[in-house]
Amino acid sequence: MINIPKGTKDVLPSDSYKWHYVEGVARDVAALFGFKEIRTPTFEHTELFLRGVGETTDIVNKEMYTFEDKGGRSMTLRPEGTAGVARCFIENGLQQGVLPMKAYYLASVFRYERPQNGRLREHHQFGVECYGSDSPSADAEVISLAYEFLQRVGVKGLELCLNSIGCPDCRAKFNEALKAYIGDNLDAMCATCRERFQKNPLRILDCKEEGCRRIVAGAPKITDFLCDDCKTHFEGVQELLSAAGIPFRIAPMIVRGLDYYTRTVFEFTSNQIGAQGTVCGGGRYNNLVEQIGGKHMPAVGFGLGIERLLLVLENADIFAADPECVYLYIAPICAEARPLAQQLTNAARALGISAETDIMDRSVKAQLKYADRAGAKIVAVIGEDELARGAFKVKDMHTGEERETQIDEFLADPSRALGL
RNA sequence: GUGGAUAUAGCGCAGUUGGUUAGCGUGCCAGGUUGUGGCCCUGGAGGCCGUGGGUUCGAGUCCCACUAUUCACCCCA
Numbered sequence: 001m002i003n004i005p006k007g008t009k010d011v012l013p014s015d016s017y018k019w020h021y022v023e024g025v026a027r028d029v030a031a032l033f034g035f036k037e038i039r040t041p042t043f044e045h046t047e048l049f050l051r052g053v054g055e056t057t058d059i060v061n062k063e064m065y066t067f068e069d070k071g072g073r074s075m076t077l078r079p080e081g082t083a084g085v086a087r088c089f090i091e092n093g094l095q096q097g098v099l100p101m102k103a104y105y106l107a108s109v110f111r112y113e114r115p116q117n118g119r120l121r122e123h124h125q126f127g128v129e130c131y132g133s134d135s136p137s138a139d140a141e142v143i144s145l146a147y148e149f150l151q152r153v154g155v156k157g158l159e160l161c162l163n164s165i166g167c168p169d170c171r172a173k174f175n176e177a178l179k180a181y182i183g184d185n186l187d188a189m190c191a192t193c194r195e196r197f198q199k200n201p202l203r204i205l206d207c208k209e210e211g212c213r214r215i216v217a218g219a220p221k222i223t224d225f226l227c228d229d230c231k232t233h234f235e236g237v238q239e240l241l242s243a244a245g246i247p248f249r250i251a252p253m254i255v256r257g258l259d260y261y262t263r264t265v266f267e268f269t270s271n272q273i274g275a276q277g278t279v280c281g282g283g284r285y286n287n288l289v290e291q292i293g294g295k296h297m298p299a300v301g302f303g304l305g306i307e308r309l310l311l312v313l314e315n316a317d318i319f320a321a322d323p324e325c326v327y328l329y330i331a332p333i334c335a336e337a338r339p340l341a342q343q344l345t346n347a348a349r350a351l352g353i354s355a356e357t358d359i360m361d362r363s364v365k366a367q368l369k370y371a372d373r374a375g376a377k378i379v380a381v382i383g384e385d386e387l388a389r390g391a392f393k394v395k396d397m398h399t400g401e402e403r404e405t406q407i408d409e410f411l412a413d414p415s416r417a418l419g420l
Numbered sequence: 421g422u423g424g425a426u427a428u429a430g431c432g433c434a435g436u437u438g439g440u441u442a443g444c445g446u447g448c449c450a451g452g453u454u455g456u457g458g459c460c461c462u463g464g465a466g467g468c469c470g471u472g473g474g475u476u477c478g479a480g481u482c483c484c485a486c487u488a489u490u491c492a493c494c495c496c497a
Contacts, residue, residue, distance in 0.1 A: 114421080
């Protein structure tokens with residue numbers, strides 16, 4: 001028995017409609033906002049993620065699926081979606097094209113993690129990227145898109161947490177202030193925080209260790225250190241969100257784990273799905289394009305975890321019945337009826353009416369039972385009687401009502417014969 | 421990488437202080453109704469009790485190791 005790799009999930013035929021639903025809403029909402037789909041490779045040169053995502057991040061340090069290909073190149077399955085899009089943007093000269101460049105993707109990403117509820121080694125993201133604007137309007141637009149998507153898909157009780165981590169200038173000042181504040185307490189902090197203290201002090205705010213949290217509790221806030229431009233920007237985003245009627249909470253502790261973020265960072269979180277509550281995370285990354293070899297280009301976007309979203313949706317019981325079930329089932333119950341059943345089935349299909357017939361050589365009873373389980377809306381039974389009469393009855397599986405249908409009429413126009 | 425829990429039929433579970441052919445629910449197949457689903461009744465198929473060792477006359481049950489799953493930490497979607 002060979003089983004599924006750790007941290008991956010099968011989507012069974014009986015569940016795929018849930019994915020289609022979520023992906024459909026994602027595409028619809030993206031289109032409503034004027035975003036077009038972008039598709040980039042599943043793997044990239046490892047170098048891209050080292051430079052793009054940041055060498056101090058956990059993702060790059062210990063979670064990448066990196067391998068050497070047969071040509072001796074180091075390749076990595078994408079651990080997130082943004083870097084690949086940025087590479088694509090530069091490589092295709094899109095900075096010379098129409099700006100803003102607004103794109104979305106639905107793709108799987110890979111991280112070598114210890115799986116748990118809401119955390120997988122392969123998961124899927126609905127991601128959105130907007131290039132070319134440094135205006136707060138772009139931040140608000142992207143957050144609005146996420147919000148609209150979540151509304152439409154039917155989730156309730158998600159909280160939008162918002163913060164600004166400033167630009168490299170104000171962050172440097174903040175880092176100094178934070179270091180000064182921690183000062184002698186550094187020895188009392190956890191090992192990772194002591195390391196963060198040197199490499200990326202901001203991330204100390206993100207530590208969950210009880211001791212570290214206590215030390216950091218009264219620490220200065222990044223928002224008090226923003227330079228004038230960053231401050232104005234952050235206020236602009238808040239004003240636009242308020243005007244759009246999108247509720248949010250300022251959360252000075254959220255800093256996010258990818259190095260490319262500047263200024264705005266945000267998360268949509270749920271408290272319904274266990275410890276991994278972040279369903280959507282994103283922000284602005286004005287320096288990413290430059291970091292991987294392009295010209296300076298402001299950008300903002302988010303990634304939204306489909307599996308986690310589905311956990312929330314299933315939790316809220318929003319899936320009633322599979323809407324993708326076959327409409328018509330035709331049950332031949334003697335050998336002579338089979339060719340006709342096949343013909344009727346194909347006539348329906350030709351008009352776009354989903355239809356199936358028996359391929360198991362089963363009894364009437366078994367066929368009806370199957371039609372019921374398959375969720376067929378109406379069923380027709382064809383036997384010697386019907387062949388002789390040139391007509392059959394279609395039965396509504398929900399109400400049990402039957403109506404007479406002429407075989408000729410059905411073959412001529414299945415849609416009309418069924419009263420559609 | 422760290423810690424806890426669990427592992428018996430496709431799925432969900434029971435299995436007494438160790439005792440002989442390992443059960444229940446559900447799902448699946450068939451029959452009751454020789455041409456009609458759902459409800460009901462009857463029957464059937466389907467298990468090397470995670471793997472390997474040990475204790476014992478005897479292990480699903482006790483001990484050890486391994487593996488897998490899972491939850492949490494960490495991190496993130």
